[in-house]
Amino acid sequence: MEKEKKNTFNTPEGYFDSFHERLMDKIEDGEIKEAEASIPKSDGFSIPKGYFNSFDQKVMDKVYQKTVKVIELKSYKKFYYGAAAIAAIFIMIFGITWNNEPKVDFADLASAEIDSYFDTTDFGLSSYEIAEIIEVEELEINDILETALDKENILDYLNENVDDIEDLNLEYDDYE
Amino acid sequence: MVAEEALVKELKQKDSQAKAFEVLVNTYKERLYWHIRRIVLNHDDADDVLQNTFIKVYKNIDGFKGDSKLYSWIYRIATNEALTFLKRKSKKLGVSDEGLKTALVENLQSDVYFEGDEIQLKLQKALATLPDKQKLVFTMKYFQEMKYEEISEVLETSVGALKASYHLAVKKIETYLKSD
The missing domain is CATH 1.10.10.10 (Winged helix-like DNA-binding domain superfamily/Winged helix DNA-binding domain)
Structure with a gap:
């Protein structure tokens, strides 16, 4: 039997295993480059002249909060004592009246008032910050909804409203 | 490029903090500005958010553990600040997030800093x-x-x-x- 001709050439390890993937990447890159060609290279935004030069000082002032010199209004000083005396009398009178009334505590607040406080107050928390406070593991979706949701409703909603599955932040295992 | 590790160390020490913070602002202000501007679109809003970003960086630098790179930590703060700013704005104006986005783009037509x-x-x-x-x-x-x-x-x-x-x-x- 004729001895098989030995191939003297070599390839990097795993070259053929990843060939298909690299080929597809290249094809896709070509398509993307073509699409990118139709998108403007700059977005047209501009800034006021010298903005970046003055920015440093502005932010330093804010961070270190320069102390502002307070000018004392001496001419009004004599009135302060009179005003303080009148205020003290009022505080005494009201203090005595208030002490006779029962104390109001948290339990006395109507839930409508609490709801309206939460509705109208801007807590300045991002959803990430809220997520850090609330322990999600202990929370069921139906705990925070007035009408219970079933699986079918959720799937219908996702079907209609989510274009990009990535928005769901699923781990790969979750939708495998 | 500033050596990040050294800069973080200086930012955490009281005696070198002011100088290091100046270096930090100078190094990142332009990149962060454009990052924020492309989210909020308007220059004045971008300026506000950029200042708040640096103030947050300054206040929280002691909490920076170095698990990620400094620039990515700052970028993350800037991104969150900008997105939160838009959320607050839409809430204040009583419009949806999408409604606000559309309005911001419409406003560009009369914006002197949009050419x-x-x-x-x-x-x-x-x-x-x-x-x-x-x-x-x-x-x-x-x-x-x-x-x-x-x-x-x-x-x-x-x-x-x-x-x-x-x-x-x-x-x-x-x-x-x-x-x-």
Whole structure:
């Protein structure tokens, strides 16, 4: 039997295993480059002249909060004592009246008032910050909804409203 | 490029903090400004958010553990600040997030700091239709020319997912720009 001709050439390890993937990447890159060609290279935004030069000082002032010199209004000083005396009398009178009334505590607040406080107050928390406070593991979706949701409703909603599955932040295992 | 480790060390020490903070502001102000501007669109809003970003960095530097790079930590703060700013704005104006995005793009036509032509305005309209994350990935890659690895650290998303997001965004923008 004729001895098989030995191939003297070599390839990097795993070259053929990843060939298909690299080929597809290249094809896709070509398509993307073509699409990118139709998108403007700059977005047209501009800034006021010298903005970046003055920015440093502005932010330093804010961070270190320069102390502002307070000018004392001496001419009004004599009135302060009179005003303080009148205020003290009022505080005494009201203090005595208030002490006779029962104390109001948290339990006395109507839930409508609490709801309206939460509705109208801007807590300045991002959803990430809220997520850090609330322990999600202990929370069921139906705990925070007035009408219970079933699986079918959720799937219908996702079907209609989510274009990009990535928005769901699923781990790969979750939708495998 | 500033040596990050040394800078962080100086930022945490009281005697070197002021000087180090100046270096930090100088190093990142322009990049962060453009990152924020492309999210909030308006210059005055971008200025506010940029200042708040640096104030937050200053106040929280002691909590920076160095698990990620300094620039990605700062970028993350800037991104969150800008997105939160838009959320607050839409709440204050009583409009939906989408409604606000549309209004912001409409306002560009009379904005003295927007010198874009018709196609650049159309690009902004196209960007307003994208989900937040896709828009972020697109602007960071296309305009800020960041590497996928860098974007991955900022957005804490895998490079593969970022590539898919970017491709999708480019395709959607192309379709929008070619439509009438």
